[in-house]
Amino acid sequence: MPEIEESLHRLENHQLISVESTEDINIGNAEEQRTLRIGTGLDPAQRARMIDFLTEYQEVFAWSYTDMPGLDPSIVKHFLPLDTEKFPPKRQHLRRQRADLLLRIKEEVVKQVDAGFLEVSNYSEWVANVVPVEKKNGKVRVCSDYRDLNRASPNDNFPLPHIDVLVDNTARHTQFSFMDGFSGYNQIQMPEEDKIKTTFITMWGTFCDKVMPFGLKNAGTTYQRAVRTRMWTLVGARIARFWIARLVRSVVGR
DSSP: OOOHHHHHHHHHHHHOOOOSSEEEEEOSOOSOOOOOEEETTTTTHHHHHHHHHHHHHHGOOOOOOGGOOOOOTOBBOOOOOOOOOTSOOOOOOOOOOHHHHHHHHHHHHHHHTTTTEEEEOOSSSSHHHHHHHHOTTTTTTEEEHHHHHHSSOOOOOOOOOOOHHHTTTTTTTOOOEEOTTTTTGSSBOOOTGGGGGEEEEETTTEEEEEOOOOOOOOOOHHHHHHHHHHHHHTTTTEEETTTTEEEESSOOOO
8 A cells, every 4th residue: 555655665764874875895795795884984993893893793693584583472462452343344356466576576475474474374364465565676575555454553652762862862972883674574573363364365365464464453552662671671771772773883883
């Protein structure tokens, strides 16, 4: 749907951009490249230390779906309570998709099934349509039209941080590390009783999310709660956190 596509394009087009120029470095090897960016303003000693540090701890980062073990369900899950008396379940009928998109949609669905993010779903009372959003690299992000589901879902009022406070707290720091969550939502599991509510329909059958998908009404607040729970001793002191982005700040450049 237009609002989902607009939200995703806005997310991709407004990545954090450093005032300082950056360079790409490969901390992997020629066969399996793992590219990160570091500032060109680092002196040679700082640059060497930074590359050595990132190379040593490269396994901390997720480079593919299979690198994501996910958060322990005892820490956080995304629950999906619904007011079905006011908003009865709805099954959307399969929409037509452009022929050139179908194979790319299937490719992404298969990839997520293999990664353990999706599973086959049967007899769901809630069925949403796929919303394919084309990326700049030609691939497709497969989202779902959860408008019916979101209308039946109450608001989760867990607070998001104030951006102006996060910006003010960066004062007097000299070095910053920006990190973006790799499919961050997919690291949070759905409870067994709720995952069938996320069912979406394709030409090849119906599937549901075993992990929290993009597009659910309270997904952002659940993710923020997970970060606060997991990193509560660091958030505020050294880490500024908003949605799926992290900023680690250092007073001294080391």
